[in-house]
Amino acid sequence: MVVLLKLKQLPLFDYPVIGNNYVLMITTPTLLLNEEICRRNIKEMADKARRNKIILRPHFKTHQSIEIGKWFREEGIDRITVSSLKMAGYFVQDNWKDILVAFPVNILEIDTINRLAGNIRLSLLVESVEAVEYLAQHLKSPVSVYVKVDIGFHRTGVSWDDHQTVSEILKSVNNSGKISFSGFLTHAGYSYKSRSISEIQAVHDESTSRMVSLKKHFIAEYPDLKISVGDTPTCSRMEDFGMVDEIRPGNFVFYDVTQNIIGSCSVDQIAVAMACPVVAVHKERNEIVIYGGSVHFAKDSVTDRDGKTIYGRVVRNDDTGWGEVIEGAYLKKLSQEHGIIYVPSDIVSQYKIGDIILVLPVHSCTTANLMKEYITLDGRIISRL
Amino acid sequence: MVVLLKLKQLPLFDYPVIGNNYVLMITTPTLLLNEEICRRNIKEMADKARRNKIILRPHFKTHQSIEIGKWFREEGIDRITVSSLKMAGYFVQDNWKDILVAFPVNILEIDTINRLAGNIRLSLLVESVEAVEYLAQHLKSPVSVYVKVDIGFHRTGVSWDDHQTVSEILKSVNNSGKISFSGFLTHAGYSYKSRSISEIQAVHDESTSRMVSLKKHFIAEYPDLKISVGDTPTCSRMEDFGMVDEIRPGNFVFYDVTQNIIGSCSVDQIAVAMACPVVAVHKERNEIVIYGGSVHFAKDSVTDRDGKTIYGRVVRNDDTGWGEVIEGAYLKKLSQEHGIIYVPSDIVSQYKIGDIILVLPVHSCTTANLMKEYITLDGRIISRL
Incomplete structure (x- = not known):
């Protein structure tokens, strides 16, 4: 719970002053959002896509917020990615018209698919x-499909070199009448194991070359097919996307400690x-509860560069939000x-009960999923699905 | 999302038949609750407490449901444990009058504390x-306190052998006017590392003997002080609680794969x-997505008895709910x-897209926390905080 007080109404206890106009009276765990940083992250990715003449179809699963979605729209984004039909339905409410559900289609939800397909692309x-x-049997309105390609991550998808299965799927798409083929999609999830630019580069090179080889094999028959890739590490740090047509990063909207450790x-x-x-x-064991x-926070952890398992990094409170990491x-x-x-x-004795400690999360997607809302540094509540 | 159909309205696709009167049309991840097992778990723990003449103050953080709380009330339970003031407020709505918040008091929530303390014990x-x-300075109504004792788990609390700090806290309680002293409370969290009855027994023996030694030290001065302990492994498997006055297990209401592996x-x-x-x-790698x-599910995992990290166990679908574990x-x-x-x-080829797979969760508390509601096997939705 957050109680907002104008700065002049001084609180009874030592609350940190955050933002300029309000004292944020935080009394329980609260997820703070720095809107300025968030908008800058969005702008940088949109600029990169424009610079490279590729489509940015951002994944909205990280923020899951209509309001933050609008910040993307202000950057010219008009097509998005989500990870569930429920999430698609939520963003349809704000008039998003071109939505990709980047999760292997769950045929049990055919009624929801039909409801959405009748209204949007x-x-x-x-x-x-x-x-x-x-x-093909159950659709009532047209949909487009991407074929999910496994480029070596082995979570799911058709193997990038299994041309026969891909051909069979495409034949079935062609015969369906209601389904159009958009292209090949992958997620280079193993980029999360990288710990340097050169490692991210290696993942990027391998994954794009595999996707490109698949594209080259099918382009004659399907001249409009697109390649869609989309993990935050490669999209954030790479500049050359070659024959890639579309990127779908999501986490970059907030980033987190894991992304920082990856590089x-x-x-x-x-x-x-x-x-x-x-x-x-x-104090006797240098610990604060x-x-x-x-x-x-969710239970995600990451291995720090010196081998420790950590669940978050502590940052200083300052009067504009949060400051640098406390080493x-x-x-x-x-x-x-x-x-x-x-x-x-040397600093443990500075802390006392009733203080607020600020922690950068290890995985912003799952933390935000649990916290359900964001509080901006000027005290606005931003809701999410 | 769950759609319920009377059995006679046969679904279009192969939905599993669960329960007798309804076909549960499960289309997205759904948390099923077997009410009969749950009520039996509650009854067994209530019987054990009665048999041992100890107070059962069950922890409600696992289920967080007013309806499931009523099943406890039917077993004669009239005092409960929760882990947040918000949860206390939720259960006050259903007329629970004696609530312990088993979390180091968060002084920033003094307003909520005062609101609750004015209405309940x-x-x-x-x-x-x-x-x-x-x-003492900020309370407007009386509260009682337990002193949180660290018996070696080192999460938080005053060390069980630090009589001086305990004395200082009790002196401060005595001087406060509004605060009464209930007793000493601990959580033997390290019982979760046990993998056999004898290991659970060892944790139980050590933790109760430490709590009893503390009790003996202070009982002359505070003749009404109680000892409160409360992890599911020891409360489930031990029979002799000696000088323990109160137990506070929570997870036993549902149990889970971790509790099964612990024993x-x-x-x-x-x-x-x-x-x-x-x-x-x-099929080529024996995997189903x-x-x-x-x-x-949340990200909790457990190490199986043969050393594998697992996130859940698969059970058979059957027409009364779920059946045995699929080895x-x-x-x-x-x-x-x-x-x-x-x-x-030998069985991977039995599965196809659109099937429903049933999975016993590794940690029922965090899974239930994410799923937000339960569906009973006869198709009733049970809500939670």
């Missing part, structure tokens, strides 16, 4: 003849921070409601 | 003189299962929306 993901045939972003590009009350201080656990301090452990923060000896 | 957790002094419960005591649509089948990822099948990996299930070669 809906793109789905297929990776089997069975799925295409089911759609996708600098710390000052991270647009969200959790504000958590201090409920106990254990915060109100903020796995039901707030040596980190979110060390998460129970359901408790978080344990390690703080170096 | 509210118990809080303290572990520092600072917290008690803050309460707290049998598989047929697990009361919840996730129902997830199959969206892809990769389900719609169901970390935003549905060798397990939830192997979770992305945000995708789950990868490993299925042994």
Whole structure:
């Protein structure tokens, strides 16, 4: 819960002053959003797409917010990616008309698919003849499909060199009547294992070359086919997209500690921070207990560059939001409601119960999913699905 | 989304028949609750408390549901534990009058504390003189406190052998006027590392003996002080609670795969299962892709008895709900929306897209927290906070 007070109404206790016009009275774990950083992240990605003459179809699963979606629209974005039909339905409310559901089509949701396809340009993901045939039989309005391609991540999709299965799927699409073929889509999820630009480059080179080889094989028969790729590390750091037609990054809207450790972003590009009350201080072991656990942060962790498993990084409170990272301090452990923060000896005595500690999350997508809303630094509540 | 159809209205596709009177048309990840198992779990714990003449103050953070709370009331329970003031407020709506918030008091929420303390018997957790002094200054109605004791888990609390700090806290409580002292509370969280009854027994023996030694030290001065303990493994499997006055288990209401691996419960005591649509089948690597990822299950994992990291266990669909565990099948990996299930070669070809797979969750508390509601096997929706 957040209570907003004008600056002049001084609170009873030591609340941090955040923003210019309000004192944000944070009393429980709260997800803060720096709108300026977020808008800058959006603009930089949109500029890159324009510069490279590729389509930016941003993934909206990270923010899942109509209001933040509008910031993309201001940058000229008119087509988006989501990860569920429910999310598609949410963004249709704000008049998004060209939506790709980048998840292998769930045929059990055919009624929802039909409802959406009657109203917008809906793109789905297929990776089997069975799925295409089911759609062909049950669709009431046209949809377009991308074929999901596995370029070596082995989560799902048709293997990039399995031309025969791809041909069978495309034949089935051609025979369907209601389904049009958009192109090949992949997610180079293994870019998340990178820890340097050169490693991101290697993933990018391999994944694009595999997608391009597939494109070259089918382009004569399908001259309009597009290649769509979309992980935040490669989209953030690469400049040359060659024959790629479309990118679908999502996490870059906020970034997070994982992206920083991968090398996708600098710390000052991270647009969200959790504000958590201090409920106990254990100086003898340099630990602070915060109100903020796995039901707030989610349980994602990342291995820091020096081999530690961390759940978040601690940043300084300052009067414009949050400041730099406090070196040596980190979110060390998460129970359901408790978080344990390690703080170096020289500063542990600065903390007391009732303080607010600001923590950059390890994975902004899942943290935002649990927190359900954002509070901007000027105290506005931004809701999400 | 779940659509309920009377059995006679046969669905278009192969939906599993669950329950007797309805076909549950599950189209997206859904958390099923077997009410009969759940009520049996509640009854067994209530019986054990009665048998041992100890107070059962169940932790409601696992289910967070007013309706499930009523099943406890039917077993004679009249006092409960929660992990946040918000959760306390939710249960006050259903007339619970004696609530312990088993989380180090968050002094920033003093307004909420005062609102609750004016209406119910509210118990809080303290572990520092600072917290008690803050309460003493700002409370408007009486509250009772437990002192949070660290018996070696080192999450938080005053060390069980630090009599001096305990004395200072109690002195501060005595001087406060508005605060009464209930007793000592601990959570033997390290019982979760157990993998056998004898290991659970060892944790139980150590934790109760430490709590009892603390009780003996202070009982002369505070003859009414109680000891409160409360993890599901020890409460489920131990019979002798000695000088323990109160137990606060929570997870036992549903249990889960982790509790089964610890040895707290049998598989047929697990009361919840996730129902997830199959969206892809990769026979060549014995994998099935389900719609169901970390935003549905949470990211908790457990190490199986043969050393594998698993995110859930697969059970058979049957016409009364779910049946036995399918040996060798397990939830192997979770992305945000995708789950990868490993299925042994001899049965992988039985699966096809559009099927529903049932998965016992690794950690029912966090899965339920994400899923937000339960569907009983006869198709009733049970809501939660």
